[in-house]
Amino acid sequence: MIQLTHLPIDFAALTESVRSTQAGAVVVFLGTVREMTQGRQTVALDYDAYPEMAEAKLKELEAEARAKWPVIEAGIVHRLGHLELGDVSVAVAVSCPHRHQAFDAGRFLIDRLKEVVPIWKKENWSDGSTEWVHPGS
Amino acid sequence: MIQLTHLPIDFAALTESVRSTQAGAVVVFLGTVREMTQGRQTVALDYDAYPEMAEAKLKELEAEARAKWPVIEAGIVHRLGHLELGDVSVAVAVSCPHRHQAFDAGRFLIDRLKEVVPIWKKENWSDGSTEWVHPGS
Amino acid sequence: MKTVLKLFARARDLAGSPTLEIELPESATAADLRLVLGERVPSMQPILSSLLIAVGNDYAVPTTLVAGRTDLAVFPPVSGG
Amino acid sequence: MKTVLKLFARARDLAGSPTLEIELPESATAADLRLVLGERVPSMQPILSSLLIAVGNDYAVPTTLVAGRTDLAVFPPVSGG
Numbered sequence: 253m254i255q256l257t258h259l260p261i262d263f264a265a266l267t268e269s270v271r272s273t274q275a276g277a278v279v280v281f282l283g284t285v286r287e288m289t290q291g292r293q294t295v296a297l298d299y300d301a302y303p304e305m306a307e308a309k310l311k312e313l314e315a316e317a318r319a320k321w322p323v324i325e326a327g328i329v330h331r332l333g334h335l336e337l338g339d340v341s342v343a344v345a346v347s348c349p350h351r352h353q354a355f356d357a358g359r360f361l362i363d364r365l366k367e368v369v370p371i372w373k374k375e376n377w378s379d380g381s382t383e384w385v386h387p388g389s
Numbered sequence: 390m391i392q393l394t395h396l397p398i399d400f401a402a403l404t405e406s407v408r409s410t411q412a413g414a415v416v417v418f419l420g421t422v423r424e425m426t427q428g429r430q431t432v433a434l435d436y437d438a439y440p441e442m443a444e445a446k447l448k449e450l451e452a453e454a455r456a457k458w459p460v461i462e463a464g465i466v467h468r469l470g471h472l473e474l475g476d477v478s479v480a481v482a483v484s485c486p487h488r489h490q491a492f493d494a495g496r497f498l499i500d501r502l503k504e505v506v507p508i509w510k511k512e513n514w515s516d517g518s519t520e521w522v523h524p525g526s
Numbered sequence: 527m528k529t530v531l532k533l534f535a536r537a538r539d540l541a542g543s544p545t546l547e548i549e550l551p552e553s554a555t556a557a558d559l560r561l562v563l564g565e566r567v568p569s570m571q572p573i574l575s576s577l578l579i580a581v582g583n584d585y586a587v588p589t590t591l592v593a594g595r596t597d598l599a600v601f602p603p604v605s606g607g
Numbered sequence: 608m609k610t611v612l613k614l615f616a617r618a619r620d621l622a623g624s625p626t627l628e629i630e631l632p633e634s635a636t637a638a639d640l641r642l643v644l645g646e647r648v649p650s651m652q653p654i655l656s657s658l659l660i661a662v663g664n665d666y667a668v669p670t671t672l673v674a675g676r677t678d679l680a681v682f683p684p685v686s687g688g
Contacts, residue, residue, distance in 0.1 A: 264401035267417070273474040276423035279416065279495075280404070283607050286413035286486060299606065302534050302599055306606075308583035330606060337410040342607050349423060351688075355496050358416075362488060362607060370580070370599075371606025372535035384536040386602035388576060420688050436687065439615050439680055443687075445664035467687060479688050488607075499688060507661070507680075508687025509616035521617040523683035525657060 253327040254310045256303055261329050263343040270325035275347035279358035283342040285335050293378035299332045299341060302370040306330070309369045313361055321357040322348055328361060330371055341373075390464040391447045393440055398466050400480045407462035412484035416495035420479040422472050430515035436469045436478060439507040443467070446506045450498055458494040459485055465498060467508055478510075527552060527593055531563070534601035537577060540569045554593040556586035563600060577602060608633060608674055612644070615682035618658060621650045635674040637667035644681060654683060 253269055267280050285297050314326050324347040331341050344361045348354040375383045390406055404417050422434050451463050461484045468478050481498045485491040512520045531546045538544050548562055556579045564574045579586040580599040592598055612627045619625050629643055637660045645655045660667040661680040673679055 263404065267400065267404075267419070271419075271421055271475060271477075273422070273424045275421055278419040278421060280419075281488065281492070282404070282408070282415040282417075283488070284408055284412055284415060284484075285410070287410045300535055301606070302532065302580070302601065305580055305583045305599065338408060340408075347421075351418065351420070351499060352496075355418070355492060359489075359492050366604070366607040368585075368604065369606050370534065370578075370601060370604050372602070373605050374535070384539070384602065385605035386536055386573070386576070387605060388603050437616055438687070439613065439661070439682065442661055442664045442680065503685070503688040505666075505685065506687050507615065507659075507682060507685050509683070510686050511616070521620070521683065522686035523617055523654070523657070524686060525684050 253329065254307060254314065255329045256301055256306060257329060257331055258333045259331070261331050261340045261343045263340060263345075266327045266329055266343050266345045269327055270345045270347040272324045272347050274349065275324040275354075276349055277351035277354035278345065278347045279351075279354040281344040281358050281362050282340050283362070285337050285339045285341060287337050289375075294337065294375055295378050296337070296376040297335045297341065298374040298376065299330070299335065300372050300374070301330070301332050305370050310365070313364050313369070316364070317346065317357045317361055320360065321353045323357055324348060326357070326361070328365065330365075330369070332371070390466065391444060391451065392466045393438055393443060393469055394466060395468070395470045398468050398477045398480045400477060400482075403464045403466055403480050403482045406464055407482045407484040409461045409484050411486065412461040412491075413486055414488035414491035415482065415484045416488075416491040418481040418495050418499050419477050420499070422474050422476045422478060424474050426512075431474065431512055432515050433474070433513040434472045434478065435511040435513065436467070436472065437509050437511070438467070438469050442507050447502070450501050450506070453501070454483065454494045454498055457497065458490045460494055461485060463494070463498070465502065467502075467506070469508070529595065529598060532599040534599065536573065536602050537570065537600050541567050550593050552593055553591065555588060556581070556590045556592050557588035559592050559598070559600075573602060610676065610679060613680040615680065617654065617683050618651065618681050622648050631674050633674055634672065636669060637662070637671045637673050638669040640673050640679070640681075658683060
């Protein structure tokens with residue numbers, strides 16, 4: 253399942269969706285809205301995306317993971333819009349026969365997602381200011 | 390939460406229990422009963438434990454993970470008794486400020502669990518035979 | 527040739543609009559598009575070199591042809607997850 | 608000195624019982640316990656060298672004193688997860 257959604261992510265359902273009797277291992281990653289970043293306090297995040305390209309890139313990442321590891325099932329859901337502290341912004345779930353494959357594939361998917369999928373977050377700092385997060389720009 | 394249980398593992402509740410506004414990352418590992426192992430077909434597994442020592446060792450592992458990584462919350466639940474194909478035998482959940490910490494801590498916990506926690510599984514092969522799994526013995 | 531760019535995140539804020547109609551020379555490349563964009567929206571100059579250009583669902587390299595495309599997008603480095 | 612061992616998994620199956628009362632010499636170590644166990648349950652000989660010995664919640668090394676302990680356990684390499 254590859255999905256962009258404005259609704260809270262049902263990570264339990266995502267996890268269920270990758271379970272398989274062919275898999276001995278399921279790894280799930282959740283990104284959650286953290287309050288403190290390098291000493292600054294966040295009160296909320298806003299996520300924007302280029303949806304068509306983001307979905308295409310997520311599908312490419314799933315295909316890349318399947319080419320590298322014996323992935324049984326994989327799912328990636330990214331939330332968009334306004335998120336409060338503690339909310340789940342992204343969920344990645346992957347199942348493989350063995351655990352190290354699942355850990356490696358899960359880490360690959362979230363690492364690459366952060367590099368290539370056109371989604372952006374805007375910080376809402378506690379001082380009332382807002383700021384797009386654009387690594388290296 | 391450190392727990393041994395004969396009931397199905399509620400991995401969604403375990404995942405919820407480690408979420409925190411201090412954490413940007415949650416990693417969950419599920420071990421599930423796989424049908425095929427090196428060409429042989431499993432129909433079920435039976436898990437046995439030395440419960441007092443297993444719980445003590447799980448607590449030690451959590452403490453070791455906390456000493457190595459900035460773990461916000463961690464939980465490990467291992468199921469005992471008779472498990473069918475696809476059932477979740479173990480669930481590890483850990484939250485950290487950053488994702489690589491959470492991946493490393495999660496992998497450490499399940500790797501070490503498999504090395505030191507006194508729990509054993511017995512294969513119920515499809516040919517009707519049963520066999521304790523005792524690595525290296 | 528006229529074409530419409532999609533803009534996202536800070537690029538959208540700086541342009542003041544989610545899309546921007548621009549005039550591109552025939553046989554324009556992604557490198558040309560970047561220069562045209564900097565002239566059209568001077569406030570983008572500080573981040574111009576870091577902006578990413580997409581043609582359809584793929585990232586462009588400087589030599590990628592963009593003239594005549596109707597599916598161009600420009601945006602800063604991504605920060606999802 | 609008499610003491611009661613807890614046994615698990617294949618060690619339990621081979622002994623035919625979850626516990627085993629054994630007689631240990633005074634100042635017996637884990638290495639001594641292993642020898643005594645092999646004599647008491649000859650069918651354990653093939654896996655004897657791989658068996659793990661726990662004193663309380665800790666793994667014993669060959670020199671760990673086990674005499675007088677009431678919390679001894681013996682079991683094969685673990686396979687949880």
